[in-house]
Amino acid sequence: MSVEADVDLYDSETFAALDYAPDGILKHLNTGAYTFETGATLPQIVLGYETWGTLNKDASNAVFVAHALTGDSHVAQGASSEAGWWDGFVGPGQTVDTERYFVVAANMVGGCSGSTGPASPDPNGKAWGSRFPFTTIKDSVRLESRLADALGIKVWHTVLGGSLGGARALEWAVEFPERVRNCVVVAATAESSAEQIAFAQAQTAVIRLDPDFAGGDYYENERVPSAGLGIARRIAHITYRTAAELDVRFGRAAQGAEEPVAGPGKGRGRYQVESYLDHQADKLVSRFDANSYVVLTEALMSHDVARGHGSMQGALGRLGGVRFLVGAVDSDRLYWPEQSELLARSLPDPCNVHYITSPIGHDGFLTDIEQLREVLNREILT
Template sequence: MTIAASRPVTAVRHTAAVPSAPVRELDGVTRTAVVGPLALEAGGKLPEVTLAYETWGTLDADGGNAVLIQHALTGSAHAARGDSDEDGWWDGLIGPGRTIDTDRFFVVSINIVGGCNGSTGPASPAPDGRPWGSRFPFITLRDAAAAEARLADRLGIRQWFAVVGGSMGGARALEWAATFPERVRKCAVIAVGAHSTAEQIALAQAQTLAIRQDPDFRDGDYYDGAAPESGLALARRIAHISYRSEAELEARFSRKAQDGEQPLNAASLAERGRYQVESYLDHQGAKLVRRFDANSYIALTEALMSHDVGRGRGGVEAALADSPVEFFIAAVETDRLYLPVQSAVLAAALPGEVPVHHIASAIGHDGFLTEAEQLGALLKRTLFS
């Protein structure tokens, strides 16, 4: 799939056709599959959807050893290194001999529709050959699950042994379990609740407005000119504050000035130097601008804003009351974006007695990524025992 953009977008490392029968492919190398047209929950339609995905391990003859890994908001399908030369974002969990053992399981990670890492998204060509841009339809996590189910069909996977994800990936995993309960044996929902709260929506709106108010945004049709990099970087700054705990930021930076800069010694506001925490946020914004598309950030943020597993199903409890899925629920103790109490509310809505596992971390929300060893031990004692 060609991605049209005015700046480099994370490239698909290798592209190949989906195999007609389960065979061993290179681990951790991106491939793409066309899964057809997709009618969307909000009323729009994509005439053709391409999904980028990566796999690790070998699918059993009966297809029963498949595990789906769902990435978070600005993640990609590259969850583990495998045969590639690039570290994965969950290397500590996935690989030979690790909790999600690729000698035992066939692991799949799919780049979400609406993204910018090989799947159909706003930067992709529309039927007229121009990037979708402002014309890209509104998508939900339920739409993403529907598209991913088609890819599972293509890969010969009738039921996942487990679907696992954190943050937006956890919301995607939960949506899979609610939409296709017969296709999910086990489900790990980590660092996210059953629906987006008012505060989470408010934080998300501030991020999307930061992009939309960038003069270069041009209502989303910026692919023939400068990209809205300032707006995207500001959105990332806002988000990253919620990804880290107050205590972690204070311990790392306190009120220290950035090296060579003077926050309190300047003739004018324009000449003021930065505190270290400001430099850190600037760095986080600049990193994201180099690898992510602003329209995709909006599309996926709004999909997460719409997250509500009980929508159209009579509420959360009704949606999950008769679920045959075995659930694993975990929260990061210091998470101030998705509070642990929201994981507890989700667990209480599930059938039976489902405990909430706690990830001890000073980091905050990002602890679901940084504490892979601790999370792996919890998963190994439960879902992957």
């Protein structure tokens, strides 16, 4: 069973006693009331977060790691028995070395892994459900700045992430350029494209069309919108992988003894690729809330660093003091490498894009991130 620690933003003595330990254990921070970018207000926002390593005396070794869409704060194993989603990349002696750096990861507001989201209770104890405010990535980083304040971190050594996490890292630098020394953006863009929005809209639509969605207020019902969430995951996962990988792994092969071409009066069996998508859907449905999937997906749809700064040039022009590393997956068909190239060229100090070579597509930022170890150690984590 996981150990959790509850911490109040305004209780500095509690924070001192906590000493940011143990590694990889979920903690909670009450950040107080918050007004979202849209103007909606909640009376209290709690952020679930985890830390690894030790913050040095001048708080100059802090690294913020931002998770992707269905990720969470559990980046590395630490004291927990549960494996982290970037184990082998974050940890003692790893690329992000927790013997040198104090690593912080927070579950994004609107999520379902420790932070306030649609499933969280309102002051009367009822889940927010459909009343949970529209959330943006800017909202995420503004709340995460309160976490940094509470931890005594005035400036991050590095903020880094991939996909939605890369968008969060970039937004951190745009919103708080004075608080970010280095920014690592992998498989992400400065704004969501029409195609990315289109793929995302199909996912949120199918969740809302599930009869068990109940307009987002299903928490007291016997059934939850598992079917809609599962189909959304299938759509998403196809965009995370490549046609070539699916062909090589599965081709047109049947799943076991199932017969995909049905005879008269017989039910059709599945192809192996269908079984694979079913498995991916079942895994997500067992651990994720459908409302949170909608909230975070629509936050990513809204991603646009230009909002509030007049233009993309105006937003990126704020980054003159931030050192960047931009990474891309060469086979990515969701976040095209050309979009990473555009971001890199548009920075005040243009940089080269460093490529992860992988046949699997977008998910290469998770599976093959170690390909960036050398350049990260040389240019960022020095």
